[in-house]
Structure formats: structure tokens, C-alpha cells
Amino acid sequence: MSLELSTLEILNTLAFLLCVTFCAYVVGIMVIFLRSDRSGGGDPAQFSWHLLVPCRDESSVVGDTVRGLLRDCPQATIWCVDDASTDGTGELLDVLSADPRVRVVHRVMPDARQGKGAALNAGWRAIRADLPADADRSRVLVGVVDADSRLDPGCFTALAGRRYFSRSRISAVQIEVRMLDCGQSRSRTSRRWWSQLLIRLQDMEFRGPIAAMQELRRRTGSVGMGGNGQFTRLDVLDRIAQQHGTPWHGALLEDFELGLHVLLAGGRTEYCPETWVAQEALTKLRLLIRQRTRWAQGSMQCARYGWAVLTSRHIRNTAAVEITHFLSAPWTQLGGTIVYLGCFGVLGYYIWQTPSGLSGWWAHGGWGVLPLVVVFGILPFAVWGLIYRARCDRSLSVPAAIGLGLGHWLNSYVQCVAVWWAFLRLLTARSDWQKTARSQDLVQVALTRGAASPRP
Known part of the structure; x- marks a missing residue:
């Protein structure tokens, strides 16, 4: 023994x-x-706001998202990047672009469908090309909003606050993420109780432990960027591109990778819990596992930045320890x-x-x-x-x-x-x-299959 x-x-x-x-x-x-405490807002008029909405086969959700952004964020220019969609997303975006605040960037094969980072880079190029040469790019803020999202109407006021972009040393800010119930339970394919539980669990995770980790990172100086609700100064994106070719890169965790590049370039990141972006929750366990697998693999891919983080003169010791963790x-x-x-x-x-x-x-x-x-x-x-x-x-x-x-x-x-x-x-x-299917798409597939099935 x-x-x-x-x-x-x-x-x-x-x-x-x-x-x-x-x-x-x-x-x-x-x-x-x-x-943790809360900070007051500021004047959003001192900045120029640009929202990037990457779209790949998002016809079931992007219309409501863009209309919501037009209603709630009237001072923003919305850049929709159609990543060679095959479900009518491009045509829908062209209709929405009748509003001058909506701009559409159409990507075509073989350059398209190379990942979310590549789509965001296309949007970044379009913004740069649209700005006058004498624009103060430190006051041009580029936000990323997923195609299934809702943005808090007070978002820009919160981000313009004294704790965030009103401080010139703040380069990028991540806002709180919440989960939406897309209302599938009202359809013929009623959501089961565990799907409702999954929605609650995801909302609790983002507004609980993930928000708590970001509060810790605020103190260590290592706030991470998320794939939805990240805002960055354009001049910082340009600086990263000068060093690495483009702002966003090829890791499956391209959002966190961008945050690392911001810190390595000498910028500061912040977390803003005073405002939020809400996105569609996953209602199937297999989709949740697949999403978390992508996150885990993306984190593993970003391990290659470990030595650069540990040896960087721009990243303080507490931040290096937290990022390494x-x-x-x-x-x-x-x-x-x-x-x-x-x-x-x-x-x-x-x-x-x-x-x-x-x-x-x-x-x-x-x-x-x-x-x-x-x-x-x-x-x-x-x-x-x-x-x-x-x-x-x-x-x-x-x-x-x-x-x-x-x-x-x-x-x-x-x-x-x-x-x-x-x-x-x-x-x-x-x-x-493979892009995660939206719940509306799953409902439509289920209804189509049901209609096609022979009656008993």
C-alpha cells in the first residue's frame, strides 16, 4: 500500500x-x-463615433441591430462589413444604407471569409479612407458591435466620462456584456427549461465572474478586450498597424489579441461597467461548448505573446503577472x-x-x-x-x-x-x-423541416 x-x-x-x-x-x-464604484459620464460630442458591425450570413438579426443602433446612437456612423454572405445579408445592408449614417463594405471571395479579424480590418481601412486628412484620429473612436446586439443608449455618454476616453492616456475600453433572450420560446419550437437556464448562466457569467476579473484587471492595468463592445482610438489602431500590418490578427481570440497589442504599443485599456452591450445567448449546450473551445484555443494561440508581455517596458509588473495568469x-x-x-x-x-x-x-x-x-x-x-x-x-x-x-x-x-x-x-x-448559427436561423430550419415532413 x-x-x-x-x-x-x-x-x-x-x-x-x-x-x-x-x-x-x-x-x-x-x-x-x-x-467597485461607478463613474460619471461626459460629453460624447467631443468625439467622432464609428461602429463596426461584422456580418457573415446575418440576415436574420442584423436588420434589427442596425435599426436599433440608428435609433439609440444617432451620432454614430455604422460600418457594416458584409463578409461575402450568401443569405441575402448584403442586399439587406444595401437597403439599410439608404440612411447616410450606414455604410456598407462588401467583401468578396477569395479575400472574404478569412475570419472576424480580417473583416474588422476591412472596416478599419474604410473608416481611414473616409476621414479627412486633417482629422484628429485620437478623437475618432472605433467600436465593435456584433450583428445580434443591442447597445445601451447611454453608452457614448459613459465612455466619454472622466475615467475613460476623456483621459488621453486611455487607448481602449471594454464595456459590460449582457445576454439577450431572442424570444425563441414564443415560437413553435418552444425552448426547454435548460435553454432558459443556459441563458441565465451566460448572463450571470458575463455580469459576475467575468466582470469581476475585469475589475481586477483595472487595478493591475491589464483589462482585456472582448469581441463585442470594445472601443479603441483610431490613432492606436493605426499605430498597431504600422508595427504589424493590421490592427486585428489571426488568433481565434482576436479581441484579446488586440488588447495585448494595445498594451504592447504603450496604450492603456479600461473596463466600463457603467454601460453595456447585449448579445444573443446560446441556447444549446453543444454550441456553448464550441464557443468555449474557440476561446480556449484562442487563448492558447495568444501564449506566443507571453515573452513579449514579460519583457515589455510598456506593461507594468502587475499587468504582466495577470496576463501571464x-x-x-x-x-x-x-x-x-x-x-x-x-x-x-x-x-x-x-x-x-x-x-x-x-x-x-x-x-x-x-x-x-x-x-x-x-x-x-x-x-x-x-x-x-x-x-x-x-x-x-x-x-x-x-x-x-x-x-x-x-x-x-x-x-x-x-x-x-x-x-x-x-x-x-x-x-x-x-x-x-464555423460561425455559430443564430437562434432565429435554428428556428427557421426547424420550421422548414417540420413543414417538409410528411404528416402521420
């Missing part, structure tokens, strides 16, 4: 250290999040999965080899594992349900908030699956990605 005990002790020690480190991190970001997260999760599974495997073998089996192991103190599982394994995730209720939705009952927190704990295992899938894709040199 000595070898078995030794192996179990090593695995238990590694698992314990991983758990303690994770719990300390959760407590840290939770305290910072709960103590983020870049190492998927690799830590890979190792952690092996450690935890190994720990349970050896423990199970030890219980099986014990003469009195499970009952004897339990009677001799094995029950003590349960409090450790609750404290280190469940509580760091489950607590976010109550925090979400306190900060975001007081209409949620306490039992429902606790249940949502437990759902967040179970949902964390999705990340384990996603990390391993991402790792396998990385090993096989696969960096392609």
Missing part, C-alpha cells in the same frame, strides 16, 4: 494547492467586484484535469483495496472529503448566484439564485471539455472555425 499511499498523497497535495490557489483568486476578485489558464486546466482525475482514480483504487471497502473507509473518516469538495470545489462557483442576485437582478429569489450558482458549478465542467477539445485542435493544426 505504500506506493499507493505515496501516489495518493502527491496527487492530493497537487489538487489541494490548485484548489487553494483558485479559491484565493475567486475571493480576491469577488471582494474587488463588490467594492490568463494565458496559462487553459494549460493549468489541462494539468488540473489530469491531477483531479488521477486523485479520484487512486482514491477509488485505495477504497477498493481496503478490506472493509467503502463503508470502512467512510467510517474511518472518509466522509471528511465531502466538506473539502463543497468548500474548494462547489462554493467558489455557487457563490456567484447570490452575487448576481445582489448586483444585477433583485427579482431573483434566494433559492433560485442558489440554484443558479449550482448550475454555474456544473457548467464549469463545460470548460474542461472545451479545453481538451481546443488542445486536440491545436495538436492537429486546426484553426478554422
Whole structure:
């Protein structure tokens, strides 16, 4: 038994250290999040606002999005980049461009469909070409809004505030992301209860732990950009392009990659919780896993910037440590999965080899594992349900908030699956990605199939 005990002790020690480190991190970001304050707004008229809307087969959603932006953001020019869509998106955008505030950039094959970053670069070029030569590009702000989104009408006022673009040293700002229920439950293909739960879990994740991580990054100087609701000064995008050819690049996490380039170029990034952008939530588990796989693989791809971050004179030490922690997260999760599974495997073998089996192991103190599982394994995730209720939705009952927190704990295992899938894709040199279908598209497919099916 000595070898078995030794192996179990090593695995238990590694698992314990991983758990303690994770719990300390959760407590840290939770305290910072709960103590965070809000800043006042400013005058958006001092800036020129340009919104990039990348569109690839978005005919089911982009019309409402553009009309909403025209209504809620009248001072903005909206640049819709049609990435060789085949579903009528280009024609719909041409109709919308009857409003002079809407500009359409049509991309054609073979240059099109090279990823979101390439589409954003096309929009950036169009903005640069449209501006007069003497324009103050430090006051030209370029935002990215997904084709399925709604932007807070007070967004520009918040971003013009003294904490954000009113400070000349702030180069880019990420705003809070929320989740939309697209209303599929009112269609013939009624959404099941777990789809509603997935929507809530995603909204809680973005407005809870992800927002808390961004609050920590505000203090370390390492705020990350997201794929939706990021705003950057045009002169900073130009500076990055001078060094690297284009502002956005080829990583599957092109938004975070841009934020790294902003910091490496000597800029500062900020997080703005005073305003928000809302996007369509995913309602199917397989789509959620695929999305998180893309995020994990994109983070793995961005690991190549690790040395540049650590040695950069523009990035302070606290920011370098936090960025390194983020870049190492998927690799830590890979190792952690092996450690935890190994720990349970050896423990199970030890219980099986014990003469009195499970009952004897339990009677001799094995029950003590349960409090450790609750404290280190469940509580760091489950607590976010109550925090979400306190900060975001007081209409949620306490039992429902606790249940949502437990759902967040179970949902964390999705990340384990996603990390391993991402790792396998990385090993096989696969960096392609299929665009996630919109819920409206899925509904239409379901209705079409239903209409085509013979009646009994």
C-alpha cells in the first residue's frame, strides 16, 4: 500500500494547492467586484463615433441591430462589413444604407471569409479612407458591435466620462456584456427549461465572474478586450498597424489579441461597467461548448505573446503577472484535469483495496472529503448566484439564485471539455472555425423541416 499511499498523497497535495490557489483568486476578485464604484459620464460630442458591425450570413438579426443602433446612437456612423454572405445579408445592408449614417463594405471571395479579424480590418481601412486628412484620429473612436446586439443608449455618454476616453492616456475600453433572450420560446419550437437556464448562466457569467476579473484587471492595468463592445482610438489602431500590418490578427481570440497589442504599443485599456452591450445567448449546450473551445484555443494561440508581455517596458509588473495568469489558464486546466482525475482514480483504487471497502473507509473518516469538495470545489462557483442576485437582478429569489450558482458549478465542467477539445485542435493544426448559427436561423430550419415532413 505504500506506493499507493505515496501516489495518493502527491496527487492530493497537487489538487489541494490548485484548489487553494483558485479559491484565493475567486475571493480576491469577488471582494474587488463588490467594492467597485461607478463613474460619471461626459460629453460624447467631443468625439467622432464609428461602429463596426461584422456580418457573415446575418440576415436574420442584423436588420434589427442596425435599426436599433440608428435609433439609440444617432451620432454614430455604422460600418457594416458584409463578409461575402450568401443569405441575402448584403442586399439587406444595401437597403439599410439608404440612411447616410450606414455604410456598407462588401467583401468578396477569395479575400472574404478569412475570419472576424480580417473583416474588422476591412472596416478599419474604410473608416481611414473616409476621414479627412486633417482629422484628429485620437478623437475618432472605433467600436465593435456584433450583428445580434443591442447597445445601451447611454453608452457614448459613459465612455466619454472622466475615467475613460476623456483621459488621453486611455487607448481602449471594454464595456459590460449582457445576454439577450431572442424570444425563441414564443415560437413553435418552444425552448426547454435548460435553454432558459443556459441563458441565465451566460448572463450571470458575463455580469459576475467575468466582470469581476475585469475589475481586477483595472487595478493591475491589464483589462482585456472582448469581441463585442470594445472601443479603441483610431490613432492606436493605426499605430498597431504600422508595427504589424493590421490592427486585428489571426488568433481565434482576436479581441484579446488586440488588447495585448494595445498594451504592447504603450496604450492603456479600461473596463466600463457603467454601460453595456447585449448579445444573443446560446441556447444549446453543444454550441456553448464550441464557443468555449474557440476561446480556449484562442487563448492558447495568444501564449506566443507571453515573452513579449514579460519583457515589455510598456506593461507594468502587475499587468504582466495577470496576463501571464490568463494565458496559462487553459494549460493549468489541462494539468488540473489530469491531477483531479488521477486523485479520484487512486482514491477509488485505495477504497477498493481496503478490506472493509467503502463503508470502512467512510467510517474511518472518509466522509471528511465531502466538506473539502463543497468548500474548494462547489462554493467558489455557487457563490456567484447570490452575487448576481445582489448586483444585477433583485427579482431573483434566494433559492433560485442558489440554484443558479449550482448550475454555474456544473457548467464549469463545460470548460474542461472545451479545453481538451481546443488542445486536440491545436495538436492537429486546426484553426478554422464555423460561425455559430443564430437562434432565429435554428428556428427557421426547424420550421422548414417540420413543414417538409410528411404528416402521420
